[in-house]
Structure formats: structure tokens, C-alpha cells
Amino acid sequence: MCRNQFFVQKREIICTFIDLYSRLKDSFMKRYRWTRLEPDPSLVQTLSEAINVSNPIAASLCNRGISSFEEARLFFRPSLDDVPSPFLFLHMERAVERILRAVADGERIMIYGDYDVDGTTGTAVLSLFLLERGADVCHYINDRFTEGYGLSEAGIAFAVERKVSLIVTVDCGVRAIEEVSQCKAKGIEVIVCDHHEADGLPDAYAILNPKVKGNGYPFRELCGCGVALKLIQAIVETEGGDRECWSRYLDFVAIATAADLVSLQQENRAYLSEGIKLIRSSPRASLSEMASFIKVVPADFVMMNITFGIAPRINAAGRMESAHTAIKWMLSSGQEEARRYAAELEEMNTRRREIDAGITAKAESMVAGHCASFCSSIVLYDEEWHLGVLGIVASKILDKYGLPTVIMGRMNGLIKGSVRSVENLNIYDVLQECSEHLDQFGGHHQAAGLTLRPEQLSAFRKRFDEVCSEQLSVEARQKELLIDAELALEDITPKFMKVLEQFSPFGFGNREPLFVTTPCRLVGKPKLLKERHVKFMVQSGRSPSFEVIGFDRPDIFADFDRYEGSPRVLLVCIPEKKNWNGREYVQLRLKDMSIV
Numbered sequence: 055m056c057r058n059q060f061f062v063q064k065r066e067i068i069c070t071f072i073d074l075y076s077r078l079k080d081s082f083m084k085r086y087r088w089t090r091l092e093p094d095p096s097l098v099q100t101l102s103e104a105i106n107v108s109n110p111i112a113a114s115l116c117n118r119g120i121s122s123f124e125e126a127r128l129f130f131r132p133s134l135d136d137v138p139s140p141f142l143f144l145h146m147e148r149a150v151e152r153i154l155r156a157v158a159d160g161e162r163i164m165i166y167g168d169y170d171v172d173g174t175t176g177t178a179v180l181s182l183f184l185l186e187r188g189a190d191v192c193h194y195i196n197d198r199f200t201e202g203y204g205l206s207e208a209g210i211a212f213a214v215e216r217k218v219s220l221i222v223t224v225d226c227g228v229r230a231i232e233e234v235s236q237c238k239a240k241g242i243e244v245i246v247c248d249h250h251e252a253d254g255l256p257d258a259y260a261i262l263n264p265k266v267k268g269n270g271y272p273f274r275e276l277c278g279c280g281v282a283l284k285l286i287q288a289i290v291e292t293e294g295g296d297r298e299c300w301s302r303y304l305d306f307v308a309i310a311t312a313a314d315l316v317s318l319q320q321e322n323r324a325y326l327s328e329g330i331k332l333i334r335s336s337p338r339a340s341l342s343e344m345a346s347f348i349k350v351v352p353a354d355f356v357m358m359n360i361t362f363g364i365a366p367r368i369n370a371a372g373r374m375e376s377a378h379t380a381i382k383w384m385l386s387s388g389q390e391e392a393r394r395y396a397a398e399l400e401e402m403n404t405r406r407r408e409i410d411a412g413i414t415a416k417a418e419s420m421v422a423g424h425c426a427s428f429c430s431s432i433v434l435y436d437e438e439w440h441l442g443v444l445g446i447v448a449s450k451i452l453d454k455y456g457l458p459t460v461i462m463g464r465m466n467g468l469i470k471g472s473v474r475s476v477e478n479l480n481i482y483d484v485l486q487e488c489s490e491h492l493d494q495f496g497g498h499h500q501a502a503g504l505t506l507r508p509e510q511l512s513a514f515r516k517r518f519d520e521v522c523s524e525q526l527s528v529e530a531r532q533k534e535l536l537i538d539a540e541l542a543l544e545d546i547t548p549k550f551m552k553v554l555e556q557f558s559p560f561g562f563g564n565r566e567p568l569f570v571t572t573p574c575r576l577v578g579k580p581k582l583l584k585e586r587h588v589k590f591m592v593q594s595g596r597s598p599s600f601e602v603i604g605f606d607r608p609d610i611f612a613d614f615d616r617y618e619g620s621p622r623v624l625l626v627c628i629p630e631k632k633n634w635n636g637r638e639y640v641q642l643r644l645k646d647m648s649i650v
């Protein structure tokens with residue numbers, strides 16, 4: 055071999071080695087697929103100048119569809135002044151006229167709601183509003199287990215028995231074609247307040263639903279309780295009342311908006327922030343009593359107290375016994391009554407938690423055995439499992455293993471289950487492919503429910519895994535982080551933090567802005583907290599050093615351990631204001647990391 059050839063070969067070997075090494079290094083660290091969003095640079099530049107914010111902030115806004123001064127104003131300053139008129143709904147005038155006539159004539163009105171947070175709060179606000187007008191109002195909520203979702207025979211029989219002549223539905227009704235005509239045949243008129251999609255429409259007196267074709271309302275993303283609020287607003291405006299007469303229900307509307315996973319954009323942001331303000335400044339009895347159970351004073355109330363405190367307690371009623379306890383709590387007139395029902399909800403939620411923890415533990419112990427035979431899904435069944443918590447358990451298993459999950463229990467000789475799916479897989483389509491093994495199924499692309507006969511279980515399990523394996527690409531199996539912009543540590547200024555905070559409230563349709571840092575250097579030694587969380591300091595250029603916290607990432611601590619000296623890293627993180635012993639500082643909440 056000539057000398058030259060030798061060097062070429064050697065260089066190739068070194069290059070291959072470096073390449074392999076850097077790929078190995080990469081695989082040590084990254085847990086997620088990083089997707090850098092790339093908004094139009096000229097749009098980002100123009101917006102950043104128009105509203106005087108830094109480029110990373112402007113890019114994050116553009117990624118949320120906000121690219122003008124006016125759109126930014128509506129986003130950062132959500133106000134009730136900007137919400138559209140309720141009379142844009144095609145049938146609103148009819149609905150108002152019919153309800154006012156029923157109130158004037160002393161007709162009995164029944165509010166028919168769903169058993170979840172959205173349906174029960176919607177039922178409560180309509181009931182409270184009409185009761186104050188001296189209307190003769192009753193309500194009906196389906197039993198989750200015996201009646202399921204939508205208008206039921208038992209519900210209609212209840213209305214007939216109570217001599218009801220007008221039903222107003224909340225968070226259900228738009229698909230009840232058969233049931234609405236049954237009502238009509240029995241002399242009961244129906245007004246539908248709903249936000250579910252529907253193909254055909256029922257022959258109702260009026261249909262208020264922003265997702266129905268030609269409905270006239272410009273914002274599609276209202277929750278069911280939000281639609282009920284628009285109806286209340288329309289009645290108030292027809293009677294010449296002022297805003298306070300309808301905005302006083304925003305506490306419950308905020309709770310429904312946060313809990314029902316509707317998009318936190320446009321007017322939903324106004325309802326949520328105004329509703330939370332209302333709970334802070336003048337909480338009604340039911341809310342102040344529940345606040346003491348979730349250990350928060352109303353004045354400090356935040357969005358998290360809804361999602362992790364109030365919503366699960368309301369849902370516990372429908373899951374464990376009957377949603378009626380939740381309605382009674384919402385309609386309570388004094389502190390004492392409110393305390394009694396809040397305590398009942400607390401007890402049901404404690405029970406729900408115990409049952410859910412037990413089932414989750416059992417399900418987790420079954421995963422390994424299941425995955426020995428199936429690799430693209432998790433389908434678990436136990437005849438003892440309580441049907442009310444299966445959806446919660448399925449979400450937890452999905453979160454942990456990242457595979458489409460079905461968790462099932464038994465009722466009346468049939469198997470019933472909840473299905474939860476990863477982001478990039480439409481689970482409704484998957485179920486459709488398995489329909490020969492199913493008695494019933496329904497839901498949407500991320501969550502569904504199903505019923506099947508026990509003898510179909512093993513065939514269903516096999517088919518479900520087969521379809522998932524066909525439809526789940528390699529990419530879809532790895533969780534994706536959507537990164538809004540690159541951020542240099544030097545750019546994390548007090549002003550940056552102040553603007554960033556105003557992106558909240560976060561949730562569906564408004565995720566937290568996520569940044570990838572420019573390369574920065576590890577300072578000092580990383581720490582492992584509670585054997586699970588990694589904490590370390592970073593610094594770059596002339597920036598001060600920042601504390602980084604990575605929850606549940608002991609792997610990062612272990613990886614650092616393998617490196618000599620202080621490696622340079624890229625962080626995918628969310629900068630957050632922290633307060634410790636009266637000192638305010640910025641901490642970077644870490645989602646993922648790689649070494650450069």
C-alpha cells in the first residue's frame with residue numbers, strides 16, 4: 055500500500071469514527087424528536103418591530119398564528135369587549151324568544167346536561183340564571199354507566215313525567231336526531247346548546263352550535279358551557295341588562311373551558327382570565343368551600359387549581375356515583391350547604407384516586423407480559439376494573455409507554471373500555487378497521503370508548519395491534535417537541551420574562567413556548583434530587599449563570615457523569631420565574647438536552 059493511500063484510508067476511518075461517536079453522543083442524550091418551527095422570517099421581523107418584542111417572542115407568536123399588532127393585542131389583553139355578539143348564531147333570536155315565552159307563561163323548563171365538567175357547569179349556569187328569573191326549572195343528567203352519553207329514553211321519560219314543555223340541552227343533543235323527534239311527538243320542544251360535530255341535525259326548535267355548518271358564529275372553539283353562556287348573554291341583552299348580569303357566570307365557564315380541552319385562543323382566553331379573576335375577587339360559596347379542600351385561598355387561585363383541583367372533583371361525582379352531587383354543589387345557596395356537597399365530592403374524589411391508583415399499578419404489572427406478544431399497542435382487561443376510571447388509567451399508561459392504549463373492564467356480560475392514542479395516530483380510524491370485533495365504539499382521533507363481547511377479546515387485541523403497527527410510523531413512535539425559536543441565554547432579560555408570562559394560560563391550542571438555547575457550558579457539578587430530577591447550572595458568553603431543572607430525567611444526570619470536564623450543551627427548555635426565600639430568579643425547566 056502506498057503511503058498516500060494509507061492516509062486516505064486512515065482519514066476515512068477517523069471520519070467514520072467521529073461520525074459514529076457524535077451519533078452515539080446524540081443518542082445518549084436526546085429523548086425526543088426535536089422539530090424546529092420555522093415561521094416566515096420577514097413576518098417575525100415585522101411583528102417584533104411592531105410590538106417591540108425580541109425575535110424569539112415574535113417567532114413564538116407567529117407560530118401561534120399571531121402576526122399583527124391587533125392579533126397580538128387580542129392575545130395579550132383578552133377582554134370581554136372583544137367577544138362576538140351572541141346574535142351571530144343563526145337560531146339565537148328564536149332560542150331567546152322561546153325561553154322568554156316559557157318563563158313568562160310559567161312553563162316547566164328542563165336543562166339536560168352531560169355528566170362531565172362541561173355539561174354539569176353548563177347545566178348549573180343555565181339553571182341559576184333561569185331560577186333568578188323566577189322560571190320553573192328542573193334538570194336531568196344521564197347516568198354514565200346505565201345511560202351513557204346523549205339524550206336517553208329515561209331522560210325523556212323524566213321530562214314527560216315532570217310535565218316539561220321545553221328542554222334546553224347543554225354539551226349534548228346535536229346528534230340526538232331520534233330522541234329530539236320523540237320529544238316533539240310528546241309535545242316537548244328542544245333547544246340544543248352543543249359544541250360537538252354532527253352530520254345530520256335533529257329537528258329541534260333551535261340549534262346553537264358553533265361547529266354546525268352555517269350556524270353563523272365566528273369562533274368554533276367554545277365549550278358547551280360557553281355556548282350556554284352565549285345564550286344567557288343574548289337573553290340579558292334582549293332584556294336590556296348590563297354585562298354584569300351574564301359575566302357573573304364566568305367562574306363556571308372558566309372551569310369548563312379549562313377542563314374540556316377546548317382551544318385556549320381568542321374569546322376562550324377572555325372567559326378563562328375573567329373567570330379566574332372573578333373566583334379570586336368574589337368566589338361564590340361553592341368555590342370558596344372547595345378551595346379549602348384543595349388547599350388554596352381564592353385570592354391565589356390559578357388555572358392549575360382548576361385542572362388538578364376542581365375538575366377532577368366534579369368528574370369524580372359522575373365516575374363514582376352520580377353527577378347530581380356536582381350539580382347540587384354548584385347550585386348551593388349558602389356556605390353550609392356548599393361545604394356539605396364539597397365534602398361529598400372530596401370523599402368521592404379520594405375514593406376515585408385510590409381505585410385509579412390500584413388499577414394503574416395492576417395495569418403496569420401487566421404491561422411487560424402484554425408487550426411480549428404485541429409491540430405496537432397496549433390492550434389490558436380485568437373484569438374487576440371500575441369503569442368510571444378507565445379513561446384516567448389509559449391516559450397514564452399512554453403517557454408512560456407512548457403506545458396506543460385500551461383499558462377495559464366488564465359490565466352486564468360485556469367488555470367496556472377507554473382508548474387513548476398517541477398524537478399522530480387517529481384512533482377512531484384504527485377502531486373502524488377493527489369494527490368486525492366490536493359491538494360499539496365512538497369518540498374522536500385521540501380518545502374513544504368501545505364495547506365488545508368477551509369472546510372477541512383476543513381477536514380484537516390482535517387486530518388492534520396489527521392496525522396500529524401498520525399506521526404508526528417510526529417517527530410517530532417517538533414523542534415530538536415543537537421548538538418555537540432559538541434563544542441565547544443573554545436574551546433572557548426581565549422584559550423577556552414579563553412578555554413570556556403573558557402567553558398564559560396554557561393548555562390545548564396554546565402550548566407553552568419552548569426554546570432551544572444556543573450552546574452553553576455546564577457550570578459546577580450536576581445534582582440528582584430525590585433520585586429522579588436533575589439540577590445543574592449553565593452559562594454562555596456574557597450571560598449570568600442559570601439554574602436548570604429537569605424533572606424525571608435521571609438519565610441526564612447519568613450521562614453527565616460519563617463526561618470529563620464541563621461539556622457544551624443545547625437545552626430545550628421553558629424559562630420560568632421562581633421565588634425562593636423572597637429572591638426572584640429565572641430557572642430553565644428542561645424538556646430535553648443534547649451535547650455539542
Ligand SMILES: [Mn+2]
Nearest residue numbers: 172225278314
Ligand atoms: Mn364538552
